[in-house]
Amino acid sequence: MPLTHEEKERYSRQIMIEGWGLEGQKRLQAATVFIAGAGGLGSPVSMYLAAAGIGTLRICDCGEPELSNLNRQLLHDDGRIGMSKAESARMTLKGINPHATVVPLPEAITDASISRLAGGADVLVDCLDSFEARHVLNRYAVERGIALVHAAVQGLDGQVSVFHSPHTPCMACIFPREFPRGVFPIAGFTAGVIGSLQAAETVKLLLGLEKSLYNTLLMWDGTRCDFQKITVCRSPVCPVCGKKDTGHTPAKDTHTP
Amino acid sequence: MTQDTPTVAVAMSGGVDSSLAAALLKQQGFKVIGLTMKIYGGELDGMPSRGHACYGPGEEEDIAITATVAAHLGVPLQVIDLHEEYREHVLRHFTHEYLAGRTPNPCTRCNPLLKFGFLIEKARASGIAFDCFATGHYVRVCHDEHYGRYVLKKARDAKKDQSYFLYALPPSLLELLMFPLGDMTKDEVRDRAGALILPVSRRPESQDFIEGGAYGDLFDSAGISPGPILNSNGLRLGTHRGIVHYTIGQRRGIGIAHPEPLYVTGIDAKRNAIVVGPKSGLFASGLQATGLHLLSTDALRPGQTLQARIRHNHSPAEATVTDCTDTSITIRFEQPQLSVTPGQAAVFYDGDTVLGGAVIDSATRDAEHNAAPAAQEQNHA
Secondary structure, three states: OOOOHHHHHHOHHHHOOOOOHHHHHHHHHHOEEEEEOOOOOHHHHHHHHHHHOOOEEEEEOOOOOOHHHOOOOOOOOHHHOOOOHHHHHHHHHHHHOOOOEEEEEOOOOOOOOHHHHHOOOOEEEEOOOOHHHHHHHHHHHHHHOOEEEEEEEEEOEEEEEEEOOOOOOOHHHHOOOOOOOOOOOEOHHHHHHHHHHHHHHHHHHHHOOOOOOEOEEEEEEOOOOEEEEEEOOOOOOOOOOOOOOOOOOOOOOOOOO | OOOOOOEEEEEOOOOHHHHHHHHHHHHHOOEEEEEEEEOOOOOOOOOOOOOOOOEOOOHHHHHHHHHHHHHHHOOOEEEEEOHHHHHHHHHHHHHHHHHOOOOOOHHHHHHHHHHHHHHHHHHHHOOOOOOEEEOOOOEEEEEEOOOOEEEEEEOOOHHHOOHHHHOOOOHHHHHHEEOOOOOOOHHHHHHHHHHHOOOOOOOOOOOOOEHHHOHHHHOOHHHOOOEEEEOOOOOEEEEEOOHHHOOOOOOOOOOOOOOOOOEEEEEEOOOOEEEEEOHHHHEEEEEEEEEEEEOOOOOOOOOOEEEEEOOOOEOOEEEEEEEEOOOEEEEEEEEEEEOOOOOOEEEEEEOOEEEEEEEEEEEEOOHHHHHOOOOOOOEOO
């Protein structure tokens, strides 16, 4: 679909960026992104992606906004308390960019539902707060070979990485266990910093720019305002992405080169 | 082998690369065990130490440094004695090849046979349990849809790529290997090394096989005798010091005054002769190789195009397979290549993927190519 005059004007300042251009903008318009979670991380992620002109945003959350969410979940406001988060997200995102197709998905992410919910997305964005649902998303990403932009936040700390099996480790290579869920401290701007990085990595994946968070976990320590990159490696014995049965009998194995 | 935290054995040498590999794996949360090979068998005792290398009397110091690095990282280190295996499978082969007029590459043998072979085998046999094996090599392993298996790929940073040395790994081993440095750029390596290991080690990874590159010290002087230096017409131009001191493409040290520069274009062990000629005599239109080892594919077939790398620092050249059996292969280059050297490995690529490799037996020389060397110098060391 060609960009209208109005759209060219709307996106003009980002089209100027090297490696973006009109071609890149059209690629974003044709793209579908699945955003798992419409909370603290899902807010900046979906708002920046909608504003950037991603064609279709599938935003999934089975919860409802509560008063204690509003310090960080900027998709929602007082008037939306008790409404579906997915629907509230749709309203906000349409307000940011009427060109975006927003598909609200007020459902839980399970092994049974994920394929239907993700609906052929080009990139999956992990804005979840439960490792159980994260591992569902990860298994799906590995099975389909789709890039998963992971993040997690707590207090003044956060982390981001891009998992794209088989080119990188998967989430289970790095976080094999599920962490306990509960009420944890979180500042709104922590989700803002980390969610903005997720939006940036998502757009870079769609534009084909530098894959800077492949095999890398970026950690932000907000107290010291320090970013640290950790190189991460695929685990050959990972229960999710490890040791695929290759059906290959190594008949040629020999110790003589 | 616990289900939660896999144990990774890392081959450590005390150099920056293998130390960083161990540090990164440890940081990610793996249980890490360091393994270091003891390969020196005393052959060079009494010779002056000429610096840092894989093989030489400096090994004891290297092992001490490795132990310091391992202690700093909190990694238990096991020293595995492989000096007999090294003498048998690397050194003997090396001297034998040189005496046969060939120029072997010891790294393409030491890696698959020693580091990825006996080291793993002996460590396991001595009761050290681990799930995966890692080294500091700049290569990548991943599952590839197209080939339907785990494949070996070039490093992300082409300038650091070491895939040439690993073409002969057993295919079944790939799925258990980890190369933490394979996806890193030079800058990333420098940054991470600075943060994680520099307090203990600034040593570069060994690049030399023998300390000071003094291959001659390995040879029994009885096996080396002076002989004729001939031109391509068989005319004697001078006397050489023993064929083991020469390699194809060599220009310096021939010691003959001649109007145009002379290069070693052939080594004839049977006649104990070195053949020299102008640079045009170094170009080959193809090569024959034996000891074919396939890594990422089950077969190569005549007519197939691929890229062939004929030494470590050679940019892979487009080529077509003209003949292939289970053990040997003949290829023809799209553009003639300089210094195809018998004894060196020819490693075959499909883009970034290592298909396999073989040991060069001979170069194909076409009369037309000898007359008109069109290709550019490919060998930037």
